[in-house]
Amino acid sequence: MIEDLTMNISYEKYFNQCSPHMCTYTNTRRHGIVFITERIIELLVGLTLVLRLTVPIIARLIRRIINYKSSGGVPHLSTDVYYGTVHNPDENQFDRLQKNYSTNSSCPCSATSLQYSTFLSIEPRYHQLCSSDFVSLVYHINEYYRLDYRLSDASSFYFVNLFCTEAKETVDRALTVFLQTQLVNTQVLAREFSESQSNSLIQNWQSTTR
Structure with a gap:
């Protein structure tokens, strides 16, 4: 019954929730x-x-x-190793560290467990049949004249309405459970890895819920 999903993945919210207090990095310089x-x-x-x-x-x-x-x-005969620390890094500082020292940096999250709902939002778009006014819960037979053609199909719309309502409730429950799932990461995920992982999780959820 789900035709499409409107998804929003906010890396900014993820980073703020992860809230690293300190990032460390090493810079290795070799001499000839x-x-x-x-x-x-x-x-x-x-x-x-x-x-x-x-x-x-x-x-x-x-x-x-x-x-x-x-x-x-x-x-190379000699190697100098320099250690650096960035306290309370913001998102831009973290991005620069990832760009320059991606394999030699460490940024632990202060909050290692985050709910998906803190940085993900998902809005399902249902089949147009379930969005039709004919099967709306506000549909009242007594609003139409007895000779109205829609009256003869009222029972059909009633059962379709029940089906759509149940489908929506099932999806809503599954979505609530999904968004309450905890993402556990000891280190801040780089932007591309965070978005890739989130997209993969959403696709898995969608395939089991559609």
Whole structure:
């Protein structure tokens, strides 16, 4: 009896309900041979005595590194890891973190369990037969003249009305149960994942209720 569904998924409401107090992220920076060599030279400037002792060692080290690189080894020799924190991030800040550090960020929800009704709204559109004035509950036979052609079909409309009413009540109950279902997430879902998951849930509900 459901012809279509009007759905509204509000990521803004979802994010506000999830309400992360803090997001953390890591930024990894890798350094290559040139960077390492420059740092070594800087450290050894002015240390002539030490330099005399360490140059052969450094030369051998660099030679090994170059040989390792030419043999297909990984050219990165050093890795710096920077840790960042964003307190009480808003939606735009979270989106930027997801864009720049999607695999290295963490934004725990302060509310890990949310009802679908807090960020979803669904309005079913029924078959036009159930929306017809002829089968409305306000339909009263005594409003029509006895010779009106609709009078002879009143009993048919009555049973159609019962069927439509029962169908609507069934859908309304199923919709109420669905919207009271809890979405459990310890981390804030990215916008695309949240919308994709919500659409999938709605489609599953629609397929079992239609």
